[in-house]
Amino acid sequence: MLLDHLLPGICLLCDRILTPGLATPPNAQLCAHCHAALPWNLHPCPTCAVPLEEGEPTCAECADAAPCFERAIAPLRFEEAAQAWVHRLKFKQGMVEGRALAALLTTYIQRGYERTDLPDVVVPVPLSRRRLMRRGHNQALTLALWVARGLRLPVRRTALKRLAHTPPQTTQSREERQHNLVGAFQSKPWPGSRVALVDDVMTTTATVAEATHTLLAAGAVAVHVWVAARTPAP
Ligand SMILES: [Zn+2]
Ligand SMILES: [Zn+2]
Helix, strand or coil, X not given: CHHHHHCCCECCCCCCECCCCCCCCCCCCCCHHHHHCCXXXXXXXXXXXXXXXXXXXXXXXXXXXXXXXXXXXXXXXXXXXXXXXXXXXXXXXXXXXXXXXXXXHHHHHHHHCCCCCCCXXXXXXXXXXXXXXXXXXXXXXXXHHHHHHHHCCCXXXXXXXXXXXXXXXXXXXXXXXXXXXXXXXXXXXXXXXXXXXXXXXECCCHHHHHHHHHHHHCCCCEXXXXXXXXXXXX
């Protein structure tokens, strides 16, 4: 934004004035101190990105059965500032917070893909029509647009659709959640594409796994999951 070049930025968390050009990373609007103090996902499961203890090689769920997506990336644990920002983005259309989350996610992806090719296309996890009408925007799309711009990848915003209105997942058991999501998505064909699925937060793998099934059935060859924050296992 033009204003960013005219006015000094202020740290999103502590109100310190930021030195132009030294923001970490650019667009995240954070001073170095607050950036370092974020709830970083330091020891993610290499497959599903759930936070692990240091030295733990993989989570119990992935050791049990590999998920259908190829890998997941989640820079932050869904705690403290990450939780507050996701809430602001989701329910108050908090664009400053959304931009910070997208900037952190973009930088993390760039580091995570230094030795491998990025996927071909970015797809936001869609909301059902009913929820979109009620909320007025899809926070996953907001993140997907910023991340894709930072990585110079195309976004397909309407190619994956959410058909059914599924009840909020918090009150359901794992089996109930998975069962309720079967057939929840519909996709356009993706012959040979590697797809990056973007969402704000991943609590369980149920939603992205069902979206991945749909994308793979529609011809995608691989699905990678990119989320700003990942909820630690209970
Ligand atoms: Zn700060
Ligand atoms: Zn895992």
